[in-house]
Amino acid sequence: MITIRAAKLRDMSDCAAIVNAWIDATEWMPRIHSADDVTDYYCDTVFSRYEVFVADDHDAVAGMVALAPDNMVNALYVHADRRGRGVGKALLDHAKRQAAGPVQLWTFVANTGAQSFYRREGFTEVRRTDGDNEEHLPDILYRWQPEAGMHS
Numbered sequence: 001m002i003t004i005r006a007a008k009l010r011d012m013s014d015c016a017a018i019v020n021a022w023i024d025a026t027e028w029m030p031r032i033h034s035a036d037d038v039t040d041y042y043c044d045t046v047f048s049r050y051e052v053f054v055a056d057d058h059d060a061v062a063g064m065v066a067l068a069p070d071n072m073v074n075a076l077y078v079h080a081d082r083r084g085r086g087v088g089k090a091l092l093d094h095a096k097r098q099a100a101g102p103v104q105l106w107t108f109v110a111n112t113g114a115q116s117f118y119r120r121e122g123f124t125e126v127r128r129t130d131g132d133n134e135e136h137l138p139d140i141l142y143r144w145q146p147e148a149g150m151h152s
């Protein structure tokens with residue numbers, strides 16, 4: 001059974017491993033940081049700057065979401081073996097509940113699966129860039145607005 005919980009520092013290397021595996025498996029995604037640098041970034045920066053939650057499946061990290069203080073989702077990744085099973089939705093729903101108001105996130109134009117997922121989860125496109133990011137890939141800013149009367 002999957003439970004969503006606050007991440008602990010010891011989870012960060014597992015979170016980074018999920019991100020590194022996604023980068024390596026995604027043909028259009030350039031590797032601009034070494035796997036070790038990604039791991040260091042998650043342990044040193046993501047964990048200290050963001051609210052990070054993990055999907056825990058029998059003490060294994062099945063996915064993670066990092067929420068910035070301004071309600072920007074910095075990262076949402078699910079382990080390859082757990083995709084299509086509601087893990088991403090559970091993580092995103094948790095981030096929406098934690099956020100005080102609208103939630104925004106970026107996804108790459110090439111990541112059509114993520115776009116479909118975010119639209120299904122109530123996100124709408126705000127704007128696009130031609131690659132104003134470190135990967136130099138076109139991307140899309142999405143925003144989710146809570147319904148009137150929803151509690152945070």
